[in-house]
């Protein structure tokens with residue numbers, strides 16, 4: 001008794017090879033079907049992938065956050081959360097500010113002057129994301145040789161302006177969008193005059 | 199499953215009816231009963247069966263844990279404590295599952311080093327071997343995802359560190375990270391999808407295991423001599439010989455496993471994971487589970503983020519290229535006096551890397567990690583190709599039988615296999 005695969009071979013053999021205009025028509029159908037399949041697959045995959053992105057509720061939880069600076073002592077670092085991300089707010093001492101301003105840009109891994117790390121006229125206040133730019137651990141404040149932070153995970157060191165001074169972290173601690181609403185209040189998640197950041 | 203005689207003959211009418219519609223029993227018979235097994239296999243060849251047992255146990259304990267586990271960020275930690283304290287035998291299910299993951303890796307590492315020592319990755323077993331590397335990768339993903347589920351400090355920070363590793367991938371890294379997080383940091387959406395994937399992957403592993411076993415039964419098993427089965431006298435039947443030996447080894451392995459469950463259930467874990475996840479504080483000393491430590495040491499040996507990530511993934515992926523990096527015609531290191539020494543050096547380097555991965559990343563530890571990382575890659579890229587070219591192997595035995603009985607001796611008839619069975623495939627390629 002012939003198996004199913006023998007039958008299949010016979011079927012294939014019984015169809016004569018196509019040449020001439022028939023051949024091109026079949027080629028066209030192959031390509032058209034293939035293209036429709038590719039587009040269809042991509043269209044079907046899209047909602048699956050997109051559903052994994054931050055959902056509307058998570059995005060909405062990013063409403064701006066007001067932080068009152070008055071209780072923060074000189075030299076103190078407080079932590080707040082915005083959009084689920086940790087943020088350090090640091091009241092820097094005059095010495096820390098001076099030392100940081102005096103650093104040569106050529107000594108830095110990710111060069112940025114101190115003035116680019118703070119808001120104009122508020123040099124005492126440093127506001128940075130609190131996760132190490134290496135693999136996301138929380139660096140420990142007031143430690144490391146630059147009066148800044150040092151990371152317990154793989155030894156990155158940051159200075160008092162949150163700039164990376166020793167790797168493996170490749171970049172400075174990023175600065176979240178924020179603005180001073182008065183001398184003693186900041187709004188995180190708000191870049192300027194009431195403009196919210198999505 | 200081709201090549202060797204299918205000696206299963208259905209007897210009853212029902213069996214005949216079924217077999218002519220789906221030859222399942224015949225397939226099982228040819229794979230696990232009449233399958234010819236080299237007669238000289240040692241106990242290192244029982245770990246395949248042990249691995250299948252461990253996969254089964256992880257799936258069973260896992261599914262039962264999932265009946266009580268709650269994958270939301272504010273309930274996960276307490277639900278695991280609830281399993282430990284309130285659920286009947288919950289402590290047993292959880293300890294069996296948590297330590298089972300470690301035992302799974304113990305077995306897979308023995309299995310992998312067995313392949314490297316006896317040259318089992320060489321032709322014609324390349325596809326079989328690469329399927330194994332894929333299983334290993336899936337196991338690592340599964341164990342990582344599972345470890346985040348109790349949502350303790352190590353869970354949380356392990357998840358943070360590993361997802362940040364993926365963010366280092368150029369161009370698409372940030373997108374991948376945000377799709378894994380489902381937010382702006384590791385959080386409840388992350389935990390939910392990790393649970394979903396942790397449930398899924400073991401079944402994908404089971405699927406690849408089927409392909410792995412299929413490939414094995416096409417090319418046949420390697421053996422300590424590395425030479426193929428040449429006649430039926432070189433082989434014995436899978437059942438009863440291999441079956442009984444596998445079951446015995448599995449029972450001994452279960453005793454070892456039971457020791458951990460009942461006497462040292464927390465030893466392989468980390469105390470910090472009994473502190474609920476806290477996104478504001480990283481534990482002073484974060485280390486992954488022991489089975490990831492060598493790769494963690496490689497990651498930290500490189501003072502550059504992307505470079506470290508590339509080497510870490512490269513360390514796993516390079517395994518897949520071993521069949522083509524090794525230039526020796528001889529499979530088994532028993533007959534390779536020079537390579538054998540490099541092999542043991544490689545084993546030592548892997549163990550030392552594991553030890554270094556648990557040390558703080560400073561001073562001498564970093565330098566030692568760099569030296570070991572260099573050797574790890576050099577073993578594949580320099581030692582494997584070159585030693586194979588220059589080494590003179592020692593004399594191989596004439597046959598598997600001869601390696602067991604000594605040259606020239608004959609064996610009394612009895613336990614051999616029908617001549618010709620499965621001899622052909624293993625000499626292919």
Ligand code: HEM
Pocket residue numbers: 253256257258259260261262263264267278292295296299302337340341342344345346347348396397399400401403467
């Ligand atoms: C390849 C097989 C598997 C491996 C290697 C594995 C590994 C792990 C690991 C390392 C943990 C963390 C244990 C702890 O420290 O508490 C875990 C937890 C868990 N796994 Fe699995 N797992 C596997 C299969 C499964 C399957 C099939 C399920 C089915 C749903 C499952 C469900 C769970 C649950 C509910 C937890 C959380 C409870 C707990 O932490 O003990 N696992 N798994």
Ligand code: FES
Pocket residue numbers: 132133134135136137151152153154155156167168169
């Ligand atoms: S996470 Fe900070 S140094 Fe690696």
